[in-house]
Amino acid sequence: MPIKKPVTKSKEKVTSSTGNAVKKTPQPINLVRGMKDILPVDQPVWERMRDLARSISESYGFGRIDTPMLEDTSLFIRGVGKMTDIVEKELYSFETSGKENVALRPEGTAPVIRAYIQHGMFNLPQPVKMYYVGPMFRHDRPQHGRYRQFQSFGCEVIGDANAIVDAQLILMAHLFIKEMGIDAVVHVNSIGTPESRANYKNALVSYFRTKKSKLSEEDKKRLLKNPMRLLDSKEPGMAELKTEAPQIVDWLDEESKTHFMRVLEYLDELGIPYQMNPHLVRGLDYYTKTVFEIFPNSTDQEAAQAAIGGGGRFDGLSELLGGRATPSAGFGIGLDRCFNLIKDQQPEVSQNVDVFIAQLGDQGRKRALAVFEDLRKGGIKAGEAFSKDAIKAQMEIANRRHAKFAIIIGQKEVLDGTAVLRDMDSGTQEIVDVRKIVHELKKKLHKA
RNA sequence: GUGACUAUGGUGUAAUGGUAACACAGCAGGUUGUGGUCCUGUUAUCGUGGGUUCGAUCCCCACUAGUCACCCCA
Numbered sequence: 001m002p003i004k005k006p007v008t009k010s011k012e013k014v015t016s017s018t019g020n021a022v023k024k025t026p027q028p029i030n031l032v033r034g035m036k037d038i039l040p041v042d043q044p045v046w047e048r049m050r051d052l053a054r055s056i057s058e059s060y061g062f063g064r065i066d067t068p069m070l071e072d073t074s075l076f077i078r079g080v081g082k083m084t085d086i087v088e089k090e091l092y093s094f095e096t097s098g099k100e101n102v103a104l105r106p107e108g109t110a111p112v113i114r115a116y117i118q119h120g121m122f123n124l125p126q127p128v129k130m131y132y133v134g135p136m137f138r139h140d141r142p143q144h145g146r147y148r149q150f151q152s153f154g155c156e157v158i159g160d161a162n163a164i165v166d167a168q169l170i171l172m173a174h175l176f177i178k179e180m181g182i183d184a185v186v187h188v189n190s191i192g193t194p195e196s197r198a199n200y201k202n203a204l205v206s207y208f209r210t211k212k213s214k215l216s217e218e219d220k221k222r223l224l225k226n227p228m229r230l231l232d233s234k235e236p237g238m239a240e241l242k243t244e245a246p247q248i249v250d251w252l253d254e255e256s257k258t259h260f261m262r263v264l265e266y267l268d269e270l271g272i273p274y275q276m277n278p279h280l281v282r283g284l285d286y287y288t289k290t291v292f293e294i295f296p297n298s299t300d301q302e303a304a305q306a307a308i309g310g311g312g313r314f315d316g317l318s319e320l321l322g323g324r325a326t327p328s329a330g331f332g333i334g335l336d337r338c339f340n341l342i343k344d345q346q347p348e349v350s351q352n353v354d355v356f357i358a359q360l361g362d363q364g365r366k367r368a369l370a371v372f373e374d375l376r377k378g379g380i381k382a383g384e385a386f387s388k389d390a391i392k393a394q395m396e397i398a399n400r401r402h403a404k405f406a407i408i409i410g411q412k413e414v415l416d417g418t419a420v421l422r423d424m425d426s427g428t429q430e431i432v433d434v435r436k437i438v439h440e441l442k443k444k445l446h447k448a
Numbered sequence: 449g450u451g452a453c454u455a456u457g458g459u460g461u462a463a464u465g466g467u468a469a470c471a472c473a474g475c476a477g478g479u480u481g482u483g484g485u486c487c488u489g490u491u492a493u494c495g496u497g498g499g500u501u502c503g504a505u506c507c508c509c510a511c512u513a514g515u516c517a518c519c520c521c522a
Contacts, residue, residue, distance in 0.1 A: 030495095033513070085520050089449060107522085136522075141449065144515065150522060218518085234518080283521060293521085307521065334522025360481055393476090395483040403483095410481055424483075 034140075034148025036336070045343055046151075049180065049335050050133055053153040056176055057131035060168070062155050065130040067111035069137070073103040078320050079110030081285025083226075090138040092148075104137035107284070108154045109314065109330055110321065116158050117323035126159035127328075133335075145306050145337045154311075156330035158318075163259050166290040166313055166329050167266030173294055173309050173331040174272050182341050183297040184308065187277035188267070190260035190289050191228075192252040194316065200251035201227055207245050214241060231279035247278045256289050263290050273297075286314040290329065296341055308341070309333035353383035354445055356398035358391055360410035368409045371419065371434060378438040380445070398424065405441060409434075 031037065038046055057064070073093045080087050086106050093103035105111055112130055115121075121128045133153045140146060155172060157165045170186055177184045191197050204227050208215065215223065216235045223230060231242060252260065267274050274292075282291045291312035311331025318326035355375060359368035365386060375382040385397050391408070398406045408420035408429075419437055422429040423444075432440050 030513080085449090090520080138521080139449095140520070142514080143517095146521075152522060154522095229520090309522070332522065337522060356483095358482070364481095390476095391482050393483095397483085399483040406482080408482065412481085420482090422482075427483090429482090 032148075034142040036147050036149065042339070042343065045339055046335075049153070049338060052176060052179055053131065053133050053333075053335075056172060056179070057155055060129070060155075060172055062129040062131040065112060065115060065132055066134065067105070067108070067115055067132065069105055069135060070102050071105055071111055071114070073101040075110050075114055075321065076103055076106060079113065079286060079317060080107065084283055084285055086138065086283060090140050092137045092139050106138045107136055108132050108134070108152055108332055109156060109284075109286070109317070112154075112156050112330075113158065113314075113317050113321055113323070113326075113328065116326075117318060117321060122159065122324060122326065127165070128158045129155070130158070131155040145334075145340050147336055151335035152332050153335055154330060154332035156328060158328040159326050160329075161315065161327035163262035163290075164266055166259075166263045167270065169311060169329055169331050170263075170267060170274070170292055171270050171272055173292075173311065173333060176333060177294060177308060177338065180338050180342055181345065182308070182338065184273075184294050185297050186267075186272060186274040186292055186294050187280050188263070188274050188290065188292040189248070189277050189280040190252060190256055190263075191248060191281060191287060191291055191312075192256040193288055196251055196253040196256060197228075197248075200246065200248050203246045203251060204228070204230070208241070211241055228281040231281060242279065249278060259289055282310065282312060286317040286320065287312045288315045289313040292331075294333075306337060307334075308337040351383075352381075352402040354381045354403065355405045355407060355441060356383045356394070356401060356403035357407045357409070358394040358398065359384075359386065360391055360408070363414040364410045367414050367434070368407075371407065371409065371437060374438050375441070378442065380438065380441055405444065407437065 054064070073091070076087050076091060076093075082088070091103050091106055093101065095101055112132065116128060116130075131154065134151065135149050136152045137149050139148055142148060153176070155169060157169060170188070174184060174186055192200070205223065208219075208223050208227065208230060212220065212223075214237060216237075219230055219233050219235055219238065222233065230238075231245070233242075249257070249260075264274075264276075277293075280291055280293060282293075289312070291310075293307040293310035295307055309331060311329070313327070313329040315325075315327040317328065318324065357368045357372050357375070359365045368384065369386065372382055372384050383398065383401050383403060385394050388394050388397075391410075395406065403424055406420075406422040406424055408422060413419050413431075413434070416431075417434055418431050419434045420429050421432050421437070421440065
């Protein structure tokens with residue numbers, strides 16, 4: 001890599017009134033646009049989401065797969081589709097110094113199928129069920145709940161064409177969201193096989209051509225580029241046009257139709273709240289037959305626009321990626337969006353401890369260090385502020401962290417081999433043998 | 449990617465064409481080895497860069513970032 005010449009924009013030295021040279025503080029370096037830190041306060045929620053993803057996946061028989069964040073760019077061009085927004089304008093792709101064309105994964109399904117093909121998983125008992133949790137990247141314009149790096153949880157069932165798979169995946173996705181405490185509805189639709197979809201597309205185009213004068217500029221573009229998108233256009237006046245537009249269900253081939261009916265029957269059986277949404281089309285080329293998206297059920301909130309998860313069937317994806325024909329289905333859930341919906345109900349992380357060790361003087365500090373280790377090994381949640389000198393400050397911290405007891409070790413205690421054990425509630429203190437302190441504390445904590 | 453709005457300390461806010469107020473958090477102290485109250489001090493060249501002006505945090509422009517709508521989706 002070429003070494004860049006150091007920037008010579010040398011920070012001017014400002015001379016203060018006292019004549020001393022004062023360095024200008026350099027500009028802080030901030031997050032790259034669209035990136036996000038997950039701070040310690042928020043980790044408990046994230047832990048919960050990851051735990052839930054794992055336990056649900058495993059209880060339905062899914063094994064975890066981790067694919068790299070970096071893949072060959074053509075995986076997404078072929079898998080997701082060259083003309084999709086995800087690839088066309090949101091893909092983080094670049095050429096490495098070794099002239100490889102790589103891209104940061106914008107979604108999880110194509111990589112999983114790639115791995116399935118590459119590792120010959122078609123030789124395993126079918127279907128192969130895998131789940132993933134990890135970051136995805138899309139160079140979109142950031143907004144609330146829309147980041148350029150976001151965490152996804154997804155499940156894929158590869159090698160099974162049965163409609164019950166679709167239904168069970170929808171069940172799992174809905175279950176995850178419900179368990180996180182989010183009330184959600186599932187929107188479902190079927191977009192059939194590529195052939196039936198092509199026929200439908202033609203019908204749709206000819207219908208809208210007759211209404212061309214009523215279309216907005218934006219929608220005229222859609223008509224040419226991606227006519228299916230006209231169905232979820234929010235342009236004024238479209239609602240009326242859409243109700244009269246041909247519906248995809250009427251254009252489905254027999255097999256897709258019965259498949260879809262089956263899925264709906266299973267959903268009814270499972271009692272999953274769903275809505276038929278004939279306007280639901282997905283932005284990835286690989287979908288066939290069943291498609292679904294999950295929306296938060298907060299009717300009063302307008303923020304309920306953004307889907308928190310989605311998925312469907314992608315029977316043709318394996319072949320697109322050079323594998324044999326393998327019917328598959330899956331879903332993905334946006335963990336950041338879940339997080340945004342539930343973070344407010346989250347309790348603060350407690351820094352509370354059972355015992356706090358306060359020390360005085362060098363000798364006391366050394367002894368306290370050892371005692372802290374004893375407590376830790378003894379399984380007692382202990383706190384300390386060894387870098388503080390004043391005992392007052394240490395007691396303040398002990399109090400703030402709701403310690404039930406404080407151990408105080410100073411010069412005198414070190415010489416006697418003792419420690420002061422203070423009950424923080426009553427304020428009573430006793431002197432105990434340092435060697436027995438763990439035992440003593442366990443007894444007291446157990447009682448309390 | 450398109451349009452609109454916003455940008456004050458760690459956090460949440462206030463005011464103002466003459467360099468900033470309040471609350472909370474933080475740190476240090478209120479005599480020498482002890483907490484929860486109280487008191488004091490302390491913590492911001494007002495996102496970055498330019499312009500207008502005697503002078504800008506407050507006006508103008510650009511940039512950056514965030515938010516909202518669109519696009520799209522997780």
